[in-house]
Amino acid sequence: MDTEHSPHHKTVAILSRGDATARRDATPQNSRFIRVFEALSAVGIEARPVVYDEAFADAVRNELLAVDGVLVWVDPIHQGKTRSALDPLLREIAAQGPWVSADPDIILKMGVKEVLYRTRHLGWGGDTHRYDSADAFRIEFPSRLRAGGPRVIKQNRGNGGQGVWKVEALPDTDTEVRVLHALRGSRPEEMPLDSFIARCESYFGWGGCIIDQAFQPRLPEGMIRCYMSGSKVAGFGHQLIKALMPPPAEGPDAPEAQPGSRMMHGPDASLFQTLRRSMEDKWTPQLMETLDIDEASLPVIWDADFLYGPRDSAGADTHVLCEINASSCFAIPDEAPAAIARTVKDRILQNQRAGSG
Incomplete structure (x- = not known):
């Protein structure tokens, strides 16, 4: 049997930005997403690297129309280029059948800074x-x-x-x-x-x-990145950040401030279980209701970045949302590729059932 056209054979494109050389040389093995390729393969999905640039958008369009789903890792701004041409292309692809994550219209709801204002009434909000x-x-x-x-x-x-x-x-x-x-x-x-x-x-x-x-005065204590696959936590990262912190010295010879390394943790890490319960049980459902997003439309991988807010009356930490990343969420914890693969498999089946209905 020709598995390429078997109804049980599922294919996914992993889309990232690059030049013609990167496109020519792209393989799963040399990709920074190699663990995602491996996890998809483990659940029976063939994943293909596809490199995008506006210069060869027509060729990319043809590749994306030939797969069951598209996973997109493209920043909003990269070396002066935006997603102003890519987003309409992805909408076109999705309209013709393949499932796309993250959908550009979902990014415009949750992956922009305006989400901080629209969800300021939630427990993660503030001034x-x-x-x-x-x-x-x-x-x-x-x-x-x-x-x-x-x-x-x-x-x-x-x-x-x-x-x-x-x-x-x-x-x-x-x-x-x-x-x-x-x-x-x-x-x-x-x-x-x-x-x-x-x-x-x-x-x-x-x-x-x-x-x-x-401005959050506890910024020096670091940022917690809560990684989500759909509506479930896929892991955490904790990082001491330099952004918006003054450099240690002034003058032309002062060393450039570098970000601290991010310590990755799985979803069961004890230090973050209060935040996990808030994300899964309260804040994500409230986010979906506020932004009118159904669960099947949540990105396959996204993250919510939190700073420590003022301690509450009992001395416990609070968390203030400072950003949601939905366009290009990477690097990710070791546990996240398997979560991505499970979500992708479910979403492709849902999309195909909806298409056949």
């Missing part, structure tokens, strides 16, 4: 505001900054710290601020507040809005 225009930002932000202490400004779509700024008013002035970009290697700058506001105006283009959160 969060949204500016829908440059005029609103210019009018509302200065008084909020003066009244509430340091703020964190975030462009709606981005990755790697791009468009994320800590902003604090300088003492004895209403017009000067100190800002620090979360992009690696950035150093504090002092400038007029009007100049910083003007610098951020471009964020209202592709992203559409700016999100403003209170």
